[in-house]
Amino acid sequence: MKRYGISSWIVRNLEPRAAVAALGASGFRETELSAAEGQLVQAWERDPQGICGQLKAAGLAVRSIHCPPRGYGLCSTDATARQASYEAYMEYFDAMRRGGIEEIVVHPWIGRDIAPEERPEAPKARAMESLAILAERARRFGVKLAVENLPGKAPNLPGQTVEELLELIEGLGGHVGLCLDTGHAYMRGLDLVDQLKKAGKTLFSLHMHDIGPDGKDHFIPGEGAYDWGPFLTLLDSDHANVVRTIEVKPPESNDIIAERLRKAAAVKDAWEKR
Template sequence: MSADPTTTPPTSITAWHWPTHERWYDEGIRRSLLRMKAAGFTHVNWNCDAGYSYIYGPSEMEFIAEVIETEGLQAWAIHGSNGKNPTTEVGGGHLETRKDFLSSNEWQRQAGVELIRNRIQLAERIGSPCVVMHFDIDPDVMADKDSKDAYFAVLHKSLNELRDDCERTDVRIAVENLTNAPIDQTLEQLGRIFEHHTSDVVGLCYDSGHAELAEKGKFRILEQYSDRLITTHLNDNRSVRDDHLLPGDGNIDWEHLAGLIANSPCPAPFVWETPYLHHGMGYNIGEAAFFLRAHPLIAAFEETVSHIRSSALSEAGSS
């Protein structure tokens, strides 16, 4: 795939700043957004505080909206938080788990729901149409009927409580496919979620890197649930680690994946979760150079999907 230099399709990449980045919460993120825009990107996926239990205040939401708008970008997705991440918002080395929307402890589950509500409020303020969420899945729980039924009862309860928030704000929750369970259990999890919750509230975030790790060279998640696809976390890897590489730097068949995405309702541009540097991942080049390298590769993928969709429409119109 190569991009047409005479056109510039909309493109989206991730702002994935963590406490290890200098001034990651204000001027550091502003500088990165400026470099994204200079490289040609039009949209941004807000991954800052992904997984953290941190609660945004109104002034912080206003600042985030201002900095994205000032740098000429459009928010296209944000990564919500399940309250579980080995790095906290202050950079500690412990695991914060008090806010957990999948907890069997009711107070803890409610706190997790409030954390997601906070991210929905942020999404509404910055104009993001969705909040991507990790729905952790335990293979042992899924293997035991009673435990599995209890797990889904809590999951459905939390999503039911968030329905009004999603409908009021027009922000949907996107369930991201993960890697900590066998692929058949992931497919079952997604199927039960989509069966119980309508597409105006809940959809799929397809993480191509996670899918490659779970089932090398296969695309069963999209083959079964492409009709629920509302956003993506596209990235490449070598089928061993979650490297979050640019397309072509790993093993994923991007031509085939483009066809699957083209046949879904997911709107362009597609979100690329490819960080410049993040906890050992990324590229050993400067940030501005990374975005300049990334943009033509991502633009080429956008053009491929657009061409497939246009060809399908032409064929439908002539039949």
């Protein structure tokens, strides 16, 4: 059985009740909570059990959550900022346990933390040190970490390919794996089929989206130029149980959220029938 999810980022600009209703009516049965600047995730932060319960009542399991922006400093040169990032994750680990969410997507760096002139070894070492600390804490909380590839052009950004991500998480335990973000890998010019093969059993989850005509990411699959066929064939054969979260940005107007959700669900339905 292929499993599909929808990232709650698409309903970022709705108040929580409307966000839950829109997701519930979408045709998806799983969601990844995302967009901590939106009211739904903020409501979850205050009441993890309550919001997960509302989503469940609307027909949606919440298997994963996106890392909070407060946790984006894992690669910072400033030790205090790194500490604050661990603490932000810790708060989420505790809330995840209470809401029954098993996995969190981890961003190992953010662009402003890495100077262009830094040698790659330095940010890589900071990322590895931070991930080791997070992995130990996650193990104690019983949650899984899915470390995501991010888009970026500078050669010193750590973990931009599956090979590099595997180096970052080596030896951290079976509760630490990868989230392969298809759009980010595509923007980097990588062969997605090859990346999927290399991820192997460490693949915990997928963020699936397309690159639009403007060159930006997080469009509905099919709205960009990527040919999904070979990637889906490999997914179906080797990673049939991995949740495929469609991660699409919120539209400019709330009036078309339902239409965007229907379009994303139509992609899911077509892929299920393959």
